[in-house]
Amino acid sequence: MAPLRSGAHGLSPVTLLCCVTLAVWLCCGAHTEASVLNLKRFIGCAVREFTFLARKPGCGGLHVTTDACWGRCETWEKPVLDPPFIESHQRVCTYNETRLETVQLPNCSADVDPSYTYPVAIRCDCGVCLTSTTECITSV
Amino acid sequence: MRMLFFCSLLFLMGGDVLLACSLKNYTLFVERHECGHCMAINTTMCSGMCFTQDTNVRGFVGKRFLIQRGCMHRSVVYLSARMPGCPVHIDPLFFYPVAHRCRCTKCNTAKNECVYKPSHIPSKCSDHLHAV
Structure with a gap:
């Protein structure tokens, strides 16, 4: 900019x-939530719709549409003089604020609770991936 | 007119070109207080925007959907330089990295320090040292 x-x-x-x-x-x-921009051209980190198959043992699957975080974040590697010789700044488009929603899965066995809880993104930001709340390819 | 063309080009290209992961010039300030000098070294670094996505869901769904990539070098070479004015017992030779070619890729924790922040990097030469 x-x-x-x-x-x-x-x-x-x-x-x-x-x-x-x-x-x-x-x-x-x-x-913009329902962005019509092609992801290849999109620069920011934003909330976007995402559908997945919710399932757990003893129940049938259910397609759930929720909001996830997608986008581009600035990352860099700078040379430094001492080992490991590279300063690394890795940021990913991740959740800043979420709410939990619960659906009832179909065809559950009598002894299985049909509730399935999943997160919905309210706000996304470029940040460090936290292994405590999300899957991270790079552990922090 | 040239500006209009430039703006249109940026608009059309968007995220792939604008702020894309690429080599950038970078000045590394190397201070040796024992030698009384500070050197400004011109080198290169990788920086830019990389596409990522996150469901905030753990387990299978989270893993399948997850894309996490950072702007990283494909290769790096180490060049040497000599600090002037060093006393005999101080080795004036030092090495600094130069990044070659960049790409958005996963950080491999087996080979790299994926999150490393040094305690102090000078952003300019200290006043009491001779700048070279």
């Missing part, structure tokens, strides 16, 4: 409109 700000002086109205549109697209797109 910095190049837009620094280049905003002395622009023609058409250029300015184009840049403002781009800025709105980049900034507000990050919070």
